[in-house]
Amino acid sequence: MMDRCVECGLNVQKTDRWRDIKGYEGKYQISDKGEVQYWDDNKKEWITKAIKKTNKNNKYNRVNLTKSRDSKLKYVHRLVAEAFIDNPENKETVDHINGKRTCNCAENLDWKTQKENNEAYENQKRKK
Numbered sequence: 761m762m763d764r765c766v767e768c769g770l771n772v773q774k775t776d777r778w779r780d781i782k783g784y785e786g787k788y789q790i791s792d793k794g795e796v797q798y799w800d801d802n803k804k805e806w807i808t809k810a811i812k813k814t815n816k817n818n819k820y821n822r823v824n825l826t827k828s829r830d831s832k833l834k835y836v837h838r839l840v841a842e843a844f845i846d847n848p849e850n851k852e853t854v855d856h857i858n859g860k861r862t863c864n865c866a867e868n869l870d871w872k873t874q875k876e877n878n879e880a881y882e883n884q885k886r887k888k
């Protein structure tokens with residue numbers, strides 16, 4: 761079964777593919793569509809977590825993860841890439857293939873070196 765990413769219209773797997781977020785195993789999970797859920801220990805169920813939308817200074821969606829009272833704002837696209845996209849060469853940045861920075865489905869993300877990412881960005885600017 762296929763579904764569409766609400767941001768880009770790309771086909772994504774309909775079955776929710778959830779994977780543990782590294783360092784938050786059993787507590788937070790990320791889906792291949794860029795959704796985050798957390799385990800509610802009182803209700804004994806997974807609850808969808810609100811994602812912080814972009815603002816003027818920061819163009820990427822973020823989510824607040826809490827562990828032992830320690831809160832961290834994480835970039836959603838990095839969480840998706842770390843969970844679903846192989847990175848055998850240990851590239852350091854995550855590129856949004858279609859240029860839409862709020863589109864965090866796994867199909868739209870790819871690992872790139874800083875240099876490759878800059879080149880992709882320049883190409884997109886030239887197209888506009």
Ligand SMILES: [Zn+2]
Nearest residue numbers: 765768863865
């Ligand atoms: Zn998308």
